[in-house]
Amino acid sequence: MTFKRSMKKMAAGIVASSAIFYSGAVMAADTIKVGVLHSLSGTMAISESTLKDTVLMLIKEQNAKGGVMGKKLEPVVVDPASNWPLFAEKARELITKDKVDVIFGCWTSVSRKSVLPVVEELNGLLFYPVQYEGEESSKNVFYTGAAPNQQAIPAVDYLLNDLGVKRFVLAGTDYVYPRTTNKILEAYLKSKGIPDEDIMINYTPFGYSDWQSIVSNIKDFGSQGKKTAVVSTINGDANVPFYKELANQGVKAEDIPVVAFSVGEEELSGIDTGPLVGHLAAWNYFESVDTEANEKFIDEWHQYTGNDKRVTNDPMEATYIGFNMWVKAVEKAKSTDTDKVAKAMIGMETPNLTGGMAVMNKNHHLSKPVLIGEIQDDGQFSVVWQTDGLVKGDAWSDFLPGSKDLISDWTAPINCGNYNVKTKTCGGQAAAE
């Protein structure tokens, strides 16, 4: 009984407080609202809370510069709590109740797929800042992280051409991003003449921590007389025990290098990197990149967080680029209307942190440089290779049978996210998921 009563009281309290909140929101009408949809609790909080801080820092700076079109930016932060269906609910709440003009958010592909129908239905605008498996392009989403051809393919090229690797272990966590990326890589390696028996594919569950036998298998696979490398799409938490085991079993980067697509400065801040020196990662940005823009960004980040040990990473740069592009696009369109901003976004250029310009393409993906870095003993990467120019993000991989004829072009006359260049029709793709 008392329980029921207190529940009622609580519900009333929530209604009252939210009423106050909304009335407050209505009063501040001449601001532009920016939704931040990153998990602050649950499994993904480890990666996503950093991006929330990044967006808040960028908003603060923009406001200090006078806001956008003379209006202040007002952040609306929600916590989808690493719960994929909740991402959709929170996105709906942000667009319909809070009336935000743009959302920066999501990390995992599942969460993006969950938000996708909502932003399409309500004609919202989402900036997605994380590297992903591609095979998607939506009118309402701008993808500022890397597509597979901006990370995985150049990294494998580096292994093939510069290191002379002939045997590949494709190790990943068992979910959509590694599976799709490995499918693309397998097709790509075969097109380069690597036979089946020289490719080993291995999947492990989320948060896997007992890597003993897998590392021992990799060692064995690498002792067959050909230079071997590991291409790792192992996600988040599982990386620390993986690298610890590599170090303990004495797998050295000189013998079997591991190139990772999900390991950045943030992930390495949890381990002693002494024994990992020389293992590789491929990204569009490293904190160690020596440019003025990057130094300024790092200083601001340290100042904002009040902690000069906090590292920066690739998804932060993607957030930075996405945010600056959005600001420019709003100013160009002189409106925050989704369609007008989306139109103004295409062809937009803003400086990235690695010393060049990022360009938004017609397929809502960026052109960015690709860098390969080696892990150093201080948890940073030093760049050992980079592409000559910018690499244009490709929404639909050329190496998958279902998607090689598809392109995405959000300008007239095609105006389609999955246009088949052979049949000249829009839609009808089977390779979407």
Next chain:
Amino acid sequence: MGHRICRLAFALLLPWLCSLAWAEAPKNSTTIESATTADPAPRDLHTILQPLTERSFDKKEAAIRQLAEQDSPRVVPLLNALMDRDLLHWKDQDRIVLGKKVDGDWQLYDPVTEQPLARVGRRDARAVVINNHLRTVINNQLALRSLNSKNSDERYQAANQLIGNLDPDMLAALSQRREVETRSRVLDEITTALNIAALHSDDLTTRLNAIDALGSDLHPTVKNTLNQVLRQSDSEVEKAAARKSIDRIEARIERFQTADTIFFGLSLGSVLLLAAIGLAITFGVMGVINMAHGELIMLGAYTTYVVQQLLPDSHEWSLIIAIPAAFLVSGLVGILIERFVIRYLYGRPLETLLATFGVSLILQQAVRVIFSPLNRTVVTPDWMSGAWQINPVFSLTFNRLYIIFFALTVFLALLTLLKKTRLGLQVRAVSQNRNTARALGIRSERVNALTFGLGSGIAGIAGVALAQLTNVGPNLGQSYIIDSFMVVVFGGVGNLWGTLTAAFGLGIANKFLEPVAGAVLAKIVVLVFIILFIQRKPRGLFPQRGRAAEE
């Protein structure tokens, strides 16, 4: 000799120089000139080092090789500095210098004379970037120089590093060393290195002899090179010999691999045992379904982190202090949970399950608020890193080895506690029949709280061990809670020996399945097996007998 004294004096003067350097920031030209007059070599070294300022790795490699050819006592320290990223590119002056971090700034020194040059901001100088290839080149050069070291460990490392190397200078040095080497361990490595080199000889008989000699060598490079010979050779005799040697090596490797798998299984088993043993008390003996068990493990791991933060200078021993600390922290939290939540829910398993699940979420979020959602670094002490290398294909990693022993120790201690002490007697009495125990004057409430605290405290100890293997983060507990329940249920609720058997049994079964089925499928197979097993024997491997079991 004079040089060494100079360096000694320099080391003594270092703190003083550092304090002066900022004020003076000498333009250094004078110091270099005076050094140059004393010894003609240094000037050369500066020029040799200059290409290291360039981006191209080829130019850097040429510079490193040129440096290695110099006959100067500075070569080894400079190569080491390059490896340790102490060699910097000073941007303003566009030259190579040595650097040390002082309060976030760089204190720069001349690479040859080690004279302090200037103190600059952390972005005014950048470490010279080297890649894996250059690292191998440098390591080989360093190995060549320590091949004649007085320390046999260093000689062993050096010979090991040079295996697979075909550089004539290096091979000459190895042959020379072979004549005078007395330690058999070092000699074996040298022989392997020379035999591998002989595989590339032009003479077929030499090659065949080498192939035969390598037939019992387990070094991974040997198998690698023999496989290359098998693929590239055009002589049938040579191919057959290579095939034979590879078969011999593989037969030996196979035997060790089984031993390896058993060790992996024991190690996984010990982790399962540690995670489950606390639960064997709270769930097994008391019958409380404690979903917050994983979070008590997590608290233990965070305690390890906090202890290491509090004792920053003694990473080697802080782990020992962390064990009782973690026991106390988790134990106290456990007692609090028992007093404020579980006490009211005895005999209502579903409500207990929900309430403790809520507690687990609260604890997780509390940790996120206090320590941030990012993972924390727990330092692995030196005595726990690396591996006990029995031979090149069989090694036991130290951290796993210690954890196996640790798990068994904790198990035995707990068993003694339950069987031999007064508290243990009371715990068993209360768990068998609460009313009779109370009638006999046992304060069952107090015993309940203490038992729960004991189980929780042991979970905390498990956290100390797990902090060495996996991430210390808010999700640490979640990944072990299912496994813990699985082990306790499979082993038989209320039976510690059952928990032990189940943990090691499941660990070894998992590791034998994994190579065949893959990690994901192996886990599923084990779970399906347990479900079927529980269907047949609902009370687990070793069911508890007696009245309590009949309830």
